[in-house]
Amino acid sequence: MDKLDCMRTFAAVAGQSSFTAGARQIGISTKLASKYVARLEAQIGAQLLNRTTRKVTLTDTGKAYLDRCLPLLDQFDELEDVVQQRQHDLAGPIRITAPTGFGSRELVEALQPFQQAHPKVSVELVLSDRHLPILEEGVDLAVRFGALKDSTLVARKLCAMRLVVVASPDYLAAQGEPAGPEALASRNCLLQMTSPQPDAWSFGRGSAQRTVTVGGSFRANSPRAVAHMAAGGLGIARCPYYTAVPFLRDGRLQVLFEKQETDPITLYAVYPPSRHLTARIRALIDHLSGYFGPR
Known part of the structure; x- marks a missing residue:
């Protein structure tokens, strides 16, 4: 059992305050993590962790040992890097x-x-x-x-990455193309819930920037899901450009208000x-x- 493995395991368990989470972090079983830490404590003759059924905490000795252990692990990683760089x-x-x-x-x-x-x-x-x-x-x-x-x-x-407003040609043929961003307030807009303000769409940049409050019948925490729904003709979406690219290429979506796009993300x-x-x-x-x- 390598002492370095024991030290890495102890540092992971201490950082996670959990044997289970610490073991998962370094890719070993909880049982093996417990064995490594116990071996390290036996080697140095001191208890490093307080163990309860709910949480793992550092003893005073454990805190002092961790402070000295982390720089040593960093230095060992750096030593490995030097070898790897020389070997390419x-x-x-x-x-x-x-x-x-x-x-x-x-x-x-x-x-x-x-x-x-x-x-x-x-x-x-x-x-x-x-x-x-x-x-x-x-x-x-x-x-x-x-x-x-x-x-x-x-x-x-x-x-x-550009943020683009998109809609399908079928939707625009049925509902008409909005004359400007302000018209989106009365349209069925598809909302991406991972945005900071999903129902507030910004247009323009700098002093010319303005915000339109929107709403609609579909919202999702995935921008790709929003783009898919727009391609299906449900409404108008604003999403990162990468999610719209496949649909723009095959004609299922088209970009609206391209000259009035807001700052990219x-x-x-x-x-x-x-x-x-x-x-x-x-x-x-x-x-x-x-x-x-x-x-």
Whole structure:
């Protein structure tokens, strides 16, 4: 049983305040995590964790040990990176989280060439339409749209994405094309609930920006679902451009008010601040920037 494995397990369990969550973070069983921590406590001759049926907490000795343990684990990761960089052969796990719609298609397509180039890197992709807590969930990298709300995290811009208002030709033929954004107040608008203000659509930029209050018979927490419903002729939608592209190409959707679009939303790579970012994660961020930037 390697002492480094014991230290990594202890750090994960302490960070999660749970043997189950800590074990899941590093990809081992709860039973093995408990065994690793018990072995570490036996080696140093001190109790590091207080265990109850509801929660795991650090002892005073455990807090002091964790403070010294984390820099050592960082240094070991950095040492591995030096070797990998010299061999030009990246390896190891990366845990990523992303929105369900974007992650299940666009991000997967971006990850494929990276993994083909680096077959020893293993990727775990966690898709969720809520922002998973990066540190608590043991996430290495999050791909997210919109402004960064957590100032303790670091964000790198990958690209800017248009927000487009779309409708199907069949819907417009039956209901008539709205003369301007203000006309949307009386139309059946399909709402994307992951937006900060799903029923307030902005148009124009800077001092010319204005907001129209909208409503309708369908709402969803997935922008791709909204685009699908618009393509079916139910109403008018506003969604990120990537969700509308397949329907624009085959003519099932068309863009409205193109010259009055609001500011684009930004796609970011988000990661926890650290003294050391592993070579494989740095390489993936560079790859995603190069992949999405020109798009």
